Amino acid sequence: MNPPTTSEARLTPWSHAARLVARWVEKGERVDALLDTMPRTVTGVDRGRCQNLLLGAVRHRGRIEAHLKQLITLLPRPRVQGILLVAGFELIEGGTEGHAARVGHHAVEQTKLLASPSEARLVNAVVRKLAAGLASEPVPPKEASAAQLAEYFSHPDWMVKRWIAQYGADATRALLEWNQKPAPVYARWRNRDRAPSEDELKWLTPTAWAGFYEVKSGNWALVEAALAAGVIYLQDPATRLAVELLAPKAGESVLDMCAAPGGKSLAIADTLGSGRVVAVDLPTTRVERLKENLARISGVETALVQGDIGVDGAKIFEAQGLPKAYAAVLIDVPCTNTGVMRHRADVKWRLQVGDYAKHARQQLGLLTAAAQLVEAGGRIVYSTCSLDEDENVEVVDAFLKSAGGRGFSLEKSTVSRPWETGHDGAAAFLLRRKG
Numbered sequence: 001m002n003p004p005t006t007s008e009a010r011l012t013p014w015s016h017a018a019r020l021v022a023r024w025v026e027k028g029e030r031v032d033a034l035l036d037t038m039p040r041t042v043t044g045v046d047r048g049r050c051q052n053l054l055l056g057a058v059r060h061r062g063r064i065e066a067h068l069k070q071l072i073t074l075l076p077r078p079r080v081q082g083i084l085l086v087a088g089f090e091l092i093e094g095g096t097e098g099h100a101a102r103v104g105h106h107a108v109e110q111t112k113l114l115a116s117p118s119e120a121r122l123v124n125a126v127v128r129k130l131a132a133g134l135a136s137e138p139v140p141p142k143e144a145s146a147a148q149l150a151e152y153f154s155h156p157d158w159m160v161k162r163w164i165a166q167y168g169a170d171a172t173r174a175l176l177e178w179n180q181k182p183a184p185v186y187a188r189w190r191n192r193d194r195a196p197s198e199d200e201l202k203w204l205t206p207t208a209w210a211g212f213y214e215v216k217s218g219n220w221a222l223v224e225a226a227l228a229a230g231v232i233y234l235q236d237p238a239t240r241l242a243v244e245l246l247a248p249k250a251g252e253s254v255l256d257m258c259a260a261p262g263g264k265s266l267a268i269a270d271t272l273g274s275g276r277v278v279a280v281d282l283p284t285t286r287v288e289r290l291k292e293n294l295a296r297i298s299g300v301e302t303a304l305v306q307g308d309i310g311v312d313g314a315k316i317f318e319a320q321g322l323p324k325a326y327a328a329v330l331i332d333v334p335c336t337n338t339g340v341m342r343h344r345a346d347v348k349w350r351l352q353v354g355d356y357a358k359h360a361r362q363q364l365g366l367l368t369a370a371a372q373l374v375e376a377g378g379r380i381v382y383s384t385c386s387l388d389e390d391e392n393v394e395v396v397d398a399f400l401k402s403a404g405g406r407g408f409s410l411e412k413s414t415v416s417r418p419w420e421t422g423h424d425g426a427a428a429f430l431l432r433r434k435g
């Protein structure tokens with residue numbers, strides 16, 4: 001690896017964030033992929049700050065841009081937009097007296113480094129006015145229109161209208177407010193033999209959800225050590241819902257369809273204690289993380305199957321001599337991710353109206369294929385991290401009415417709406433095949 005150049009060595013978490021935001025603006029790269037490109041030399045608190053600035057700028061882009069468009073006729077090149085969005089987020093984030101002036105001064109210095117002196121003059125003028133505009137902007141009133149809410153809470157117009165039609169005005173506003181807050185980091189306690197020690201409880205705060213702890217910031221070295229030792233896994237409390245509904249029993253063989261990166265495979269194995277988890281996913285780069293996670297499982301047998309369940313069906317198990325039918329199956333399908341937008345701040349900007357129907361078609365296909373692998377009397381949990389009925393109850397209803405769903409009945413379902421549960425959104429449906 002080449003050593004960093006002098007100008008790269010001068011980059012701070014702030015400048016890294018501004019550069020990543022510029023790439024996001026210019027090329028629409030996914031934010032999680034952008035974060036992975038951050039140099040490994042940026043670690044600990046610095047890495048956290050860069051991530052916070054990047055996610056904050058993406059999360060608040062709509063509101064900041066609405067102000068910028070009143071101040072400048074043409075948005076500057078992406079490099080400068082990145083700087084303005086990060087500075088805009090810092091202004092929204094707020095701080096102690098003199099904060100706005102400090103943000104402005106810092107943005108100007110960064111523009112000299114990352115762009116040019118003439119652009120630094122533009123940034124100087126714009127950030128001052130942006131600070132004044134954001135500070136004097138009132139929170140939209142209760143009776144605000146969808147367009148006002150969309151602009152202030154930085155979401156696409158059509159999405160806010162869709163939510164108002166589905167959940168009503170109050171819930172929509174609660175969801176918008178929810179999505180605009182940075183997500184806490186949660187850890188699930190994995191060690192079955194002991195509870196967290198007093199020392200561990202100094203950085204793990206118990207939550208309302210058994211086995212889940214909020215990780216206090218600034219403890220990354222301890223978190224990494226605990227992850228490596230297999231005592232914790234970082235995941236939101238919402239991920240427990242599907243696994244609880246499946247209720248894996250000691251000694252069972254559980255099929256985890258759509259398993260990568262493996263968060264639920266781990267949770268299934270930790271609930272089983274003994275037995276087997278068969279994890280299936282497409283042969284893509286995502287499988288590497290799945291492999292790493294399966295390697296963290298002990299006491300439970302694991303098998304990794306790479307294949308397309310929709311195309312190959314039960315054939316994917318033949319080469320590995322694995323059963324073609326299971327008493328317990330989880331299918332955690334790809335979805336719009338509308339329940340996890342607080343973590344995945346770019347999803348709302350990527351999603352298109354037509355994506356819901358596209359996902360629903362794929363989900364029905366996957367559920368139908370997975371259902372064929374359930375043995376008589378066995379159960380399958382269909383789960384998503386979407387809040388949308390089209391991807392949840394509608395898919396399950398369509399499945400039950402289809403030829404593939406004959407012999408299945410819906411036993412139970414659970415839906416987490418973040419504004420009610422206080423954690424990510426998710427949905428899970430327990431279906432049983434007649435014995």
Ligand SMILES: C[S@@+](CC[C@H](N)C(=O)[O-])C[C@H]1O[C@@H](n2cnc3c(N)ncnc32)[C@H](O)[C@@H]1O
Nearest residue numbers: 258259260261262263264281282308309332334
């Ligand atoms: C929501 S993610 C699963 C998350 C995972 N269950 C966890 O808890 O970490 C959906 C997964 O479905 C996989 N997938 C999509 N189509 C598939 C198919 N036809 N066969 C197998 N896996 C598929 C994707 O590769 C993706 O990893």
